[in-house]
Amino acid sequence: xxxxxxTALQLGKAIKEREASAADAVRAVLDRVKEVEPExxxxxxxxxxxxxxxxxxxxxxxxxxxFTGPLAGVPVAVKDNICIEGQLTTCGSRILSNFKPVxxxxxVLNLKKAGAVVIGKTNxxxxxxxxxxxTSYYGSTKNPHNLNHVPGGSSGGSCAAVAARECYYALGxxxxxxIRQPSSFCGVVGLKPTYGTVSRYGLVAYGSSLDQxxxxxxxxxxxxxxxxxxxxxxxxxxxxxxxxNYHFTEALTExxxxxxxxxxxxxxxxxxxxxxxxxxxxxAKVLEENGAIVEEFDLSLVQYAIPAYYVIASAEAxxxxxRFDGVKYGYxxxxxxDLHNMYKKTRSEGFGAEVKRRxxxxxxxxxxxxxxxxxxxxxxxxxxxxxxxxRAFEKYDVILGPTAPSTAPExxxxxxxxxxxxxxxxxxxxxxxxxxxxxxxxxxxxxRGLPIGIQLIGNSFQEKTLLRAAYxxxxxxxxxxxxxxxxxxxxxxxxxxx
Amino acid sequence: MKxxxxxxxxxxxxxxxxxxxxxxxxxxxxxxxxxxxxxxDTLNELDTEGITPMSxxxxxxxxxxxxxxxxxxxxxxxxxNAPLRKDDSFxxxxxxx
Numbered sequence: 001x002x003x004x005x006x007t008a009l010q011l012g013k014a015i016k017e018r019e020a021s022a023a024d025a026v027r028a029v030l031d032r033v034k035e036v037e038p039e040x041x042x043x044x045x046x047x048x049x050x051x052x053x054x055x056x057x058x059x060x061x062x063x064x065x066x067f068t069g070p071l072a073g074v075p076v077a078v079k080d081n082i083c084i085e086g087q088l089t090t091c092g093s094r095i096l097s098n099f100k101p102v103x104x105x106x107x108v109l110n111l112k113k114a115g116a117v118v119i120g121k122t123n124x125x126x127x128x129x130x131x132x133x134x135t136s137y138y139g140s141t142k143n144p145h146n147l148n149h150v151p152g153g154s155s156g157g158s159c160a161a162v163a164a165r166e167c168y169y170a171l172g173x174x175x176x177x178x179i180r181q182p183s184s185f186c187g188v189v190g191l192k193p194t195y196g197t198v199s200r201y202g203l204v205a206y207g208s209s210l211d212q213x214x215x216x217x218x219x220x221x222x223x224x225x226x227x228x229x230x231x232x233x234x235x236x237x238x239x240x241x242x243x244x245n246y247h248f249t250e251a252l253t254e255x256x257x258x259x260x261x262x263x264x265x266x267x268x269x270x271x272x273x274x275x276x277x278x279x280x281x282x283x284a285k286v287l288e289e290n291g292a293i294v295e296e297f298d299l300s301l302v303q304y305a306i307p308a309y310y311v312i313a314s315a316e317a318x319x320x321x322x323r324f325d326g327v328k329y330g331y332x333x334x335x336x337x338d339l340h341n342m343y344k345k346t347r348s349e350g351f352g353a354e355v356k357r358r359x360x361x362x363x364x365x366x367x368x369x370x371x372x373x374x375x376x377x378x379x380x381x382x383x384x385x386x387x388x389x390x391r392a393f394e395k396y397d398v399i400l401g402p403t404a405p406s407t408a409p410e411x412x413x414x415x416x417x418x419x420x421x422x423x424x425x426x427x428x429x430x431x432x433x434x435x436x437x438x439x440x441x442x443x444x445x446x447x448r449g450l451p452i453g454i455q456l457i458g459n460s461f462q463e464k465t466l467l468r469a470a471y472x473x474x475x476x477x478x479x480x481x482x483x484x485x486x487x488x489x490x491x492x493x494x495x496x497x498x
Numbered sequence: 499m500k501x502x503x504x505x506x507x508x509x510x511x512x513x514x515x516x517x518x519x520x521x522x523x524x525x526x527x528x529x530x531x532x533x534x535x536x537x538x539d540t541l542n543e544l545d546t547e548g549i550t551p552m553s554x555x556x557x558x559x560x561x562x563x564x565x566x567x568x569x570x571x572x573x574x575x576x577x578x579n580a581p582l583r584k585d586d587s588f589x590x591x592x593x594x595x
Binding site for chain 2: 098099100102103195196209235238239241301303304306307308310311318322325326327328329330331332336337338339340341342343344345347348351356357359360361362363364367374376377378379380381382383384386418419433434435460
């Protein structure tokens with residue numbers, strides 16, 4: 001048995017049936033990390049010793065019959081903006097280069113209660129601001145499918161780690177597409193839940209009204225199982241929603257008969273790469289052939305989502321990131337004259353260019369004289385975007401389109417023109433503004449071998465509808481598109497170049 | 499460029515954002531912000547008259563609880579993250595002259 005090629009659920013089953021142990025899985029994953037990490041750089045920190053300790057403890061509890069869940073004993077990686085007590089949590093930033101939280105995020109506690117073994121923290125764009133994982137203070141992560149390309153971002157480390165089989169699944173966070181876009185670029189399944197579904201307690205805040213933690217997985221059943229574990233109502237997050245039903249795996253049925261799918265014409269036009277468009281249309285066809293009703297429609301307002309998003313996200317970021325001042329934790333500048341000088345120098349040396357850019361924009365749009373014209377205007381636009389989605393969901397169960405306008409760009413080509421990079425978020429940001437659930441599912445590769453993903457968007461609390469459509473697609477295509485990256489030893493053995 | 503960010507505005511934003519910018523960074527910040535604001539101005543094409551600004555997509559209410567301490571004493575763990583401490587306090591530069 002090639003233990004690394006198993007999905008998280010398959011491994012969980014193998015551990016339960018004593019065909020493998022939690023320690024076997026940790027060993028296999030850590031060996032793999034050592035093999036490919038010099039090329040990929042998915043992780044900021046690895047917790048080798050802790051992983052074996054957790055594996056031993058979890059194994060004991062599985063054997064004692066206390067851990068009976070489907071993912072008990074399975075190794076997971078966690079994005080480095082999600083707090084774990086006593087473990088370095090850097091957010092990809094210099095300013096948190098030595099920060100060890102004193103508490104653990106609720107989503108991670110939920111994983112631990114289900115017997116997960118956390119093996120490390122994954123790389124990300126600094127404070128989740130970026131679309132390439134190149135703004136990390138700890139070096140960029142490479143796309144495992146082609147090392148000359150970016151993995152996407154900001155959860156690039158989590159998605160690259162899953163694609164390169166450096167873990168069985170991972171947690172990411174999504175403020176404007178940060179789970180879905182890198183999932184699309186790395187050929188893995190990623191889901192952003194309805195706002196309020198997964199507790200934000202312990203997630204370092206970027207845009208609080210938009211942030212959600214979600215799963216990054218090898219396939220759709222894994223994705224559903226992880227979501228089921230991490231979702232919960234949490235009184236420590238005042239925006240946490242108490243949902244009626246958390247049994248997301250119930251949606252895994254091969255049945256989309258009568259499911260109404262709408263493809264926004266405004267998502268398929270100008271600016272969309274031809275190969276991506278073709279793959280998206282082909283995927284829609286698969287669902288149609290299996291009984292779904294597929295139509296095109298006009299969603300409207302698509303071009304206003306990005307400007308509204310950058311105003312709102314930057315405004316919230318400028319406020320949220322005020323806490324990094326060199327007093328309570330993190331980096332402090334070496335030389336300073338007085339308190340204000342210390343704040344300013346600490347922040348100027350501690351933050352990277354993209355973070356500073358957004359803090360300044362956010363400070364500006366919230367300043368007196370500009371608040372109405374920019375911030376309130378963006379919040380009004382958000383209301384209109386929500387209405388446009390409401391109208392669409394009166395007619396359709398699922399909105400289907402591309403996750404991103406192109407496949408992964410080459411390394412070093414994006415940061416020189418931030419405006420252009422922002423435009424790459426065109427299909428994802430509106431979902432966060434409207435609080436909706438959405439997922440990215442691999443549907444093919446372009447002529448350079450880079451993965452292409454479709455985005456499925458659902459109405460609030462309709463994750464199950466998305467999972468059902470994604471599962472049907474996956475079964476119909478026999479998971480042909482969800483192959484992990486050809487990298488490391490096996491790539492050399494196959495004699496293929498990457 | 500329709501929007502023009504003056505030196506005064508960028509200095510003011512620097513104060514609000516608590517960031518110290520080098521002359522080169524300042525020039526870059528001005529041009530970045532002008533470009534972004536020109537782009538954001540496309541929102542003015544939309545008629546938002548009478549639309550209520552939406553902060554949250556779901557109704558959000560205050561969450562109340564009884565005033566009972568549930569977390570333990572984390573003082574030592576919290577202080578161990580401080581860049582500079584003095585006994586049981588965070589140490590900062592002198593603030594009152």
